[in-house]
Amino acid sequence: MRLYRVILVASVAACGEPRVSQDAPLVSPLVRVRLLGVAPQPPTITIVKNPEHCGVLLQDPVLLVAADNGIANCVVSIEDAPTETQKDTVDVEGAALSITASHCLFQPRVFCAKLGTRLSLVNADGIPHDPHLWGPSGRSSLHITLFDAALRPSHLLDEAGVWLLNCDIHDWMRAFVHVFAHRYYAITDESGCARLPELPTGTYRVRVWHEVLGVSSNDCLFTGDMIDIHVDFRDTRDRRRLPSGMAEWPQK
Amino acid sequence: MTKVAIVARAALLALTASVIVYFRSGLLQTVPAVGSKIGGVRANIDVASGILRRMSPDLALRIDALSPELVQLGSLLFQDARLSRSSSISCASCHQPSVAFSDSRKQSIGEKGPVTRNAPVVFNRGLAPRLFWDGRASSLKEQARGPLLCVKEMGFSESSYLARVVTDGDRDLRSFLGASPVLERICAALAEFQISLVSVSSAFDQHEWDGASISDKVQEGARLFRGKAGCSQCHTGWNFSDEKYHDIGLITDDLGLAGMTGVEHDRRRFKTPTLRNISRTAPYMHDGSFATIREVLDHYNAGGARAVGRSILVRPLDLTLDELDAMEAFLGSLEGPVVCVARQ
Numbered sequence: 001m002r003l004y005r006v007i008l009v010a011s012v013a014a015c016g017e018p019r020v021s022q023d024a025p026l027v028s029p030l031v032r033v034r035l036l037g038v039a040p041q042p043p044t045i046t047i048v049k050n051p052e053h054c055g056v057l058l059q060d061p062v063l064l065v066a067a068d069n070g071i072a073n074c075v076v077s078i079e080d081a082p083t084e085t086q087k088d089t090v091d092v093e094g095a096a097l098s099i100t101a102s103h104c105l106f107q108p109r110v111f112c113a114k115l116g117t118r119l120s121l122v123n124a125d126g127i128p129h130d131p132h133l134w135g136p137s138g139r140s141s142l143h144i145t146l147f148d149a150a151l152r153p154s155h156l157l158d159e160a161g162v163w164l165l166n167c168d169i170h171d172w173m174r175a176f177v178h179v180f181a182h183r184y185y186a187i188t189d190e191s192g193c194a195r196l197p198e199l200p201t202g203t204y205r206v207r208v209w210h211e212v213l214g215v216s217s218n219d220c221l222f223t224g225d226m227i228d229i230h231v232d233f234r235d236t237r238d239r240r241r242l243p244s245g246m247a248e249w250p251q252k
Numbered sequence: 253m254t255k256v257a258i259v260a261r262a263a264l265l266a267l268t269a270s271v272i273v274y275f276r277s278g279l280l281q282t283v284p285a286v287g288s289k290i291g292g293v294r295a296n297i298d299v300a301s302g303i304l305r306r307m308s309p310d311l312a313l314r315i316d317a318l319s320p321e322l323v324q325l326g327s328l329l330f331q332d333a334r335l336s337r338s339s340s341i342s343c344a345s346c347h348q349p350s351v352a353f354s355d356s357r358k359q360s361i362g363e364k365g366p367v368t369r370n371a372p373v374v375f376n377r378g379l380a381p382r383l384f385w386d387g388r389a390s391s392l393k394e395q396a397r398g399p400l401l402c403v404k405e406m407g408f409s410e411s412s413y414l415a416r417v418v419t420d421g422d423r424d425l426r427s428f429l430g431a432s433p434v435l436e437r438i439c440a441a442l443a444e445f446q447i448s449l450v451s452v453s454s455a456f457d458q459h460e461w462d463g464a465s466i467s468d469k470v471q472e473g474a475r476l477f478r479g480k481a482g483c484s485q486c487h488t489g490w491n492f493s494d495e496k497y498h499d500i501g502l503i504t505d506d507l508g509l510a511g512m513t514g515v516e517h518d519r520r521r522f523k524t525p526t527l528r529n530i531s532r533t534a535p536y537m538h539d540g541s542f543a544t545i546r547e548v549l550d551h552y553n554a555g556g557a558r559a560v561g562r563s564i565l566v567r568p569l570d571l572t573l574d575e576l577d578a579m580e581a582f583l584g585s586l587e588g589p590v591v592c593v594a595r596q
Binding site: 048049050128130137138139140141143144145147168169171241243244 | 306307460461462463475478479480482484485488489490494567
């Protein structure tokens with residue numbers, strides 16, 4: 001219910017036949033996600049709740065584009081990951097991830113985790129936050145008001161998919177945790193690059209997710225060279241469901 | 253059998269039937285005796301228990317630790333009018349199960365007439381840090397003493413109560429109460445019972461926690477509640493209350509929290525009530541001054557009726573009529589059964 005299932009317009013370099021061969025050498029692919037054309041100026045979020053702490057205006061943090069058009073916070077994953085290596089990363093009880101409410105934003109905003117990771121929440125602001133965690137099926141999983149840093153609730157991420165965390169008080173505060181049952185995923189850094197774990201040379205179905213730009217899936221040939229995935233700008237979010245104070249990104 | 257005896261018997265049967273009907277439509281329907289096997293109620297308890305364990309694991313653990321016998325006794329004492337001076341007022345007189353344990357009067361009627369404030373609901377209180385509109389009680393046991401001992405409300409007298417229990421031949425209760433003083437044990441049982449009362453399975457809860465469908469209008473109202481209207485700044489968390497005190501710009505002479513703290517800044521500040529079952533708990537506010545939910549919404553939409561001293565969280569909202577309708581629909585979706593989920 002909170003996922004924006006819209007297909008991106010994407011062009012992919014180095015994609016096509018053949019698929020994976022049995023004796024193929026291993027590569028650790030580097031994927032770079034880049035925006036086509038000029039990045040739009042980010043809109044501002046108008047703050048009416050706790051402006052004394054959060055400020056009156058906040059720069060929209062959802063689309064971060066580098067000078068060479070690399071896009072940060074894209075989740076890159078292999079849809080047809082080698083099955084024989086999936087089991088060793090499933091049910092890894094003990095892995096932990098922490099998301100902190102700081103300066104009226106959740107940090108990190110986008111994150112990846114293995115299935116079985118325990119997510120804990122921290123409020124580092126001096127004002128109450130009301131984190132509400134939604135599982136991949138769109139159902140509530142955790143909802144607890146954090147008045148200060150003393151209370152640190154946690155929740156086991158026991159289902160693969162995208163978990164959404166939002167603050168029910170400051171509705172622009174959101175975080176997305178992508179939970180995988182395999183290890184072939186990575187998140188793009190500030191330059192738009194993400195390095196995937198080692199896998200045999202071959203063609204794989206690569207999925208790219210971004211909070212604003214949506215989702216794309218493309219076949220890509222991994223030979224060891226960097227793969228460029230180009231993304232056209234389009235705000236795919238349902239504008240009726242945008243948090244109050246948040247504006248659509250300007251279309252090109 | 254004589255004609256008089258037949259009439260008397262018929263009357264007795266009718267009275268018995270009416271009592272059963274009363275309880276089924278009132279208290280027992282909503283607050284089943286622990287171990288109740290009534291189908292509909294059992295189903296409500298199961299749904300509520302399932303959601304509660306995910307929604308508030310801490311409260312579920314707290315309830316698991318309750319003594320079933322004490323809860324059962326507390327439920328009986330809650331309905332026991334002999335606790336009042338005139339034997340006419342029980343806890344349930346002002347916290348009526350038929351209206352989600354609230355009172356449909358602006359001010360409840362005590363032994364000396366109307367009391368000062370509107371009766372708050374008594375469910376989902378198991379983890380409450382403070383009780384009463386002004387937070388003057390720090391535990392449910394302490395809270396229970398308040399109305400019992402207040403001469404304007406119930407005017408409890410230990411000797412009178414024990415005499416009534418003995419006269420009525422209520423041996424089990426007399427045995428539980430033990431030696432004097434008995435007030436502590438009564439309050440303990442009432443507290444256990446109140447801890448066991450939860451309401452967590454409204455249509456909105458079942459939508460958010462179990463994926464049940466709900467109308468677009470309710471969803472729009474929820475978005476406004478958490479977004480533009482900013483209600484969730486105080487009505488926060490799973491129980492829709494921050495358990496804190498706010499001056500929401502009402503015209504009132506009531507000192508509120510300041511009556512307890514003596515601090516001028518606390519004047520007219522009252523504890524945020526839950527919004528669960530709000531559609532059943534009119535009238536609203538500490539003084540019952542608003543008769544309808546729409547009046548409450550209009551008050552907030554205008555930014556309150558008074559500016560000086562008012563919380564900065566209360567501000568004009570500029571909600572349209574459609575938006576107010578959606579918010580009213582959302583608030584209505586918070587209606588759900590109040591059940592006793594204690595261990596059996």
